[in-house]
Each structure stands twice: as C-alpha cells, then as structure tokens.
Amino acid sequence: MHQQDEPRVVLSARGLGKDFFGFTAVNNVDLDVHHARIHALIGPNGAGKTTVFNLLTKFLQPTRGKITLLGTDITNTKPDKIARMGMVRSFQISAVFPHLTVLENVRVALQRPNELAIQFWLPLSSLDRLNGRAEVLIDELGLTPYRDTRAADLSYGRKRVLEIATTLALDPEVLLLDEPMAGMGQEDVRMVADIIREVARHRAVLMVEHNLSVVADICHHVTVLQRGEIIAEGDYATVSQDPRVRTAYMGTED
Structure with missing residues (x-):
C-alpha cells in the first residue's frame, strides 16, 4: 500500500530559547507544525506553553533559536507583519x-x-x-x-x-489557539472541538489546551513541555504513556 506523504511543515522552531533576567523560561525547543494538522502544546502549569506561543507570534523576542513561517525566517519579524504573512493568534480572552x-x-x-x-x-x-x-x-x-x-x-x-x-x-495558513476550551461547559467543548477539526482541514492549527480529553480526541500531534523543555512528543496515545509525562502531571509514575 502506498504511504501518503506527510503534509508540509508550515511553522517550525529550532533551538528556541527565552531567558528572563537569568531565568531560562524556554530552552532548546524544536517544533514542526504541519498543514491540515492539529498540533497541541500541553504541560503542567508553569511549563512554558504561553511563553512558546508568545515567541512564535513574536510578542516576545527569542533569546536564541530560529523560527520559520512558510519557509521564511521570521525570528526578527514584528508581530503585526506575522499576521499579514499568514499566522494569526486567537487569544485566551475573547x-x-x-x-x-x-x-x-x-x-x-x-x-x-x-x-x-x-x-x-x-x-x-x-x-x-x-x-x-x-x-x-x-x-x-x-x-x-x-x-x-x-x-x-x-x-x-x-x-x-x-x-x-x-x-x-x-x-491564515497557521492558526494559533490559546486555551480555546477554557471556561466552557461540556456541550460547548464538543461544539468548538468539532469546529476546530473542520477549520484544520485547510490550515495548520497549533493550540495550547488543558482539556486532555479534547487533545486526545482531535489532535494529530502533541508536544509536552515541562519547565520550558520538551519532554515528549508524538500522538496522544504515545505521550500519555510516557513515564516522564505522567510524572510531570501527577508527580509520580504510577
């Protein structure tokens, strides 16, 4: 059987890092976001998810590393230009x-x-x-x-x-969603999840989300952060079984 080619990478980061007054908030993050795929960024509180979002959308300038959007280096590009280039962020607050x-x-x-x-x-x-x-x-x-x-x-x-x-x-070619399910009841969660799935048929979606059942249901790829570093990535079934992920969320491997 012929294996389908993987969708093209539309947003990538290599060696992404951010320091605040000597504190390393994000360290050596590599990320590839693909067209027509939903990619989740998850992790416990304080893991650096929002900082990574802010770096990718250029609301924060990286201390080190490189960000590429649709084949163009945007590491030093201003945030207003990012939207015109094809990447738009939806904020946590409406x-x-x-x-x-x-x-x-x-x-x-x-x-x-x-x-x-x-x-x-x-x-x-x-x-x-x-x-x-x-x-x-x-x-x-x-x-x-x-x-x-x-x-x-x-x-x-x-x-x-x-x-x-x-x-x-x-x-946009790339849509970034910051906790789209925050504060929602179960009925609204299902509705918005279905809409995100439909939206992603024609563009890449990168989302920070705490609702792990939604992540399991609609996301093609998951990147798990802890203390600003990637500790696991893959599909949800893979990362949810990783002992490091279980420890990060629960404080124990059991």
Whole structure:
C-alpha cells in the first residue's frame, strides 16, 4: 500500500530559547507544525506553553533559536507583519466587539485583508461588499442562526466560535489557539472541538489546551513541555504513556 506523504511543515522552531533576567523560561525547543494538522502544546502549569506561543507570534523576542513561517525566517519579524504573512493568534480572552452583531464583527475583521481598514472616510455602506464572504464564514462555523445577534448576547462557547471566525477572516495558513476550551461547559467543548477539526482541514492549527480529553480526541500531534523543555512528543496515545509525562502531571509514575 502506498504511504501518503506527510503534509508540509508550515511553522517550525529550532533551538528556541527565552531567558528572563537569568531565568531560562524556554530552552532548546524544536517544533514542526504541519498543514491540515492539529498540533497541541500541553504541560503542567508553569511549563512554558504561553511563553512558546508568545515567541512564535513574536510578542516576545527569542533569546536564541530560529523560527520559520512558510519557509521564511521570521525570528526578527514584528508581530503585526506575522499576521499579514499568514499566522494569526486567537487569544485566551475573547476579542470581539460585544455591542456589534455576529455579522458586523466578521465584517470588521474582513476590512483589513480587503484594504478597507485604513479607509476610514468611506461610508458604512462600503462594507456591504464584504457581506458575501462574511456570510460564508458565518455559515462555515455554524453561526448563521446568530447572524444578527449581538456578541454580548451569545453564549460563552458561541463567543469563542465568533472569535475564531474573526481570525479566519484574515485567511491564515497557521492558526494559533490559546486555551480555546477554557471556561466552557461540556456541550460547548464538543461544539468548538468539532469546529476546530473542520477549520484544520485547510490550515495548520497549533493550540495550547488543558482539556486532555479534547487533545486526545482531535489532535494529530502533541508536544509536552515541562519547565520550558520538551519532554515528549508524538500522538496522544504515545505521550500519555510516557513515564516522564505522567510524572510531570501527577508527580509520580504510577
């Protein structure tokens, strides 16, 4: 049987490190994120997951190492340019406009890739040409029934879905999700997990997530951090059996 080629690497880090006033927060991290795959970054509290996220998205500058996005070295690139190059981060705290409707939020997000963001003198009706793309995004993420609902009136889970919709408006090749399931009930967790799975059909997704049942269910590859270093990687079944991972989470190998 012919073995399918592995999807291309779209984001990689080599020897990534970050020091804060002599303290090493991240040390020698190598990471490969593949197109059309969901890659989880997990580890106990204080493992360095958020710091790695901040390094990859350039909100922090690495002390050492190299980061490559779509074949281009972005180690010294500023964060605003990263988004235009194809990597977008969705933050842990929802970043939508509460008093705008779902449609209006997505239209605002679409302004930037359609070069309307700086044309502030244009009438509001000029955004009408974005309606078609906005409607498609809203439909793809199951938000059509809430199209004219204010973001403030959505459930917590639907707000997170709307936030994903606004990041997808930039049409990223790589989507970084920071604890997308945080604070959700089980029903919302299942809904958002299904949406992330669908989103990843056409782009890479790298996510920090504490809900290990979600990681086991939807992630193709898992990287486990402890004290800023990688202690295991592979599929969930492999890393969950690693004695170092069990010790990191439970404090014992048993």
